[in-house]
Amino acid sequence: MAEVVPVDAQPEPAQTPVQTAPGTEPGPLQIRNMEEQDVDFVGRMLVETFSDKFEHAVGKSRMEGAVQQNTKMYGRSKDVWHRYLVAVYEGRPAGVMALKFHGETTEVDFQCGEACSYLGCCGTCGLFWLGAYTENVNIRVGQCYLDHIGVDADFRGKGIGKILLDRADFEARQRECKSIFLWVKQSNRAVRLYERQGYVVTHPFGGCFSRCTTGSSEWYNMEKQL
Numbered sequence: 325m326a327e328v329v330p331v332d333a334q335p336e337p338a339q340t341p342v343q344t345a346p347g348t349e350p351g352p353l354q355i356r357n358m359e360e361q362d363v364d365f366v367g368r369m370l371v372e373t374f375s376d377k378f379e380h381a382v383g384k385s386r387m388e389g390a391v392q393q394n395t396k397m398y399g400r401s402k403d404v405w406h407r408y409l410v411a412v413y414e415g416r417p418a419g420v421m422a423l424k425f426h427g428e429t430t431e432v433d434f435q436c437g438e439a440c441s442y443l444g445c446c447g448t449c450g451l452f453w454l455g456a457y458t459e460n461v462n463i464r465v466g467q468c469y470l471d472h473i474g475v476d477a478d479f480r481g482k483g484i485g486k487i488l489l490d491r492a493d494f495e496a497r498q499r500e501c502k503s504i505f506l507w508v509k510q511s512n513r514a515v516r517l518y519e520r521q522g523y524v525v526t527h528p529f530g531g532c533f534s535r536c537t538t539g540s541s542e543w544y545n546m547e548k549q550l
């Protein structure tokens with residue numbers, strides 16, 4: 325005869341542990357959505373982090389103009405702030421990344437006239453084509469695109485990039501995505517970080533138009549299954 329187990333002694337049904345969003349636990353690092361106070365940081369960070377692309381697009385002498393133009397543009401593009409996550413380390417802004425999903429418009433409000441005043445005609449043209457190439461990403465249903473990840477040079481190597489990537493996985497899973505992908509230059513040391521985080525190279529891409537717009541013709545598409 326089967327042993328009768330008193331109700332009190334029966335095992336609890338298995339429960340899926342509720343995961344805390346990486347970057348929200350108590351500690352020196354906090355990750356939160358972009359706010360008004362982050363506009364200057366984000367505008368500058370994205371130019372400095374991707375200085376090779378920007379230098380190629382606008383010319384070395386116009387880099388400060390690119391920071392100012394970028395800052396103005398992000399300042400008025402409030403409807404995309406919710407797609408930007410800012411890492412704050414010991415109270416100082418330290419990193420940023422953008423997450424994009426299928427069917428969402430995440431275009432920033434680029435204005436040619438304004439760009440011309442900061443960058444001149446040639447710089448504006450370079451920036452326009454850089455955007456045309458790098459923003460032309462096909463995000464399929466169930467995919468998340470990780471764009472613009474950057475950590476300020478003063479804060480690199482402390483694991484902030486890793487936690488930003490963990491947070492990206494978390495946000496993508498929250499939206500029931502099955503995979504997350506990014507583009508990275510083949511020569512970028514960050515490829516190692518992405519591999520450690522579970523991304524694999526799905527295919528190399530690039531070529532003439534890529535070289536002309538971004539300065540590099542050798543890119544990887546890397547993807548992680550969630």
Ligand SMILES: CC(C)(COP(=O)(O)OP(=O)(O)OC[C@H]1O[C@@H](n2cnc3c(N)ncnc32)[C@H](O)[C@@H]1OP(=O)(O)O)[C@@H](O)C(=O)NCCC(=O)NCCS
Nearest residue numbers: 373473474475480481482483484485486508513514516517
């Ligand atoms: C890539 C980046 C976001 C990582 O942030 P981080 O906080 O330094 O990362 P972690 O401390 O968690 O991990 C260290 C790893 O980051 C990468 N990394 C560190 N410094 C880097 C740099 N200057 N450029 C590119 N990758 C770098 C390396 O993969 C490193 O691992 P390794 O020491 O084994 O080579 C940051 O270094 C950065 O902003 N780099 C410049 C911009 C860039 O290349 N962004 C990626 C574009 S796809």
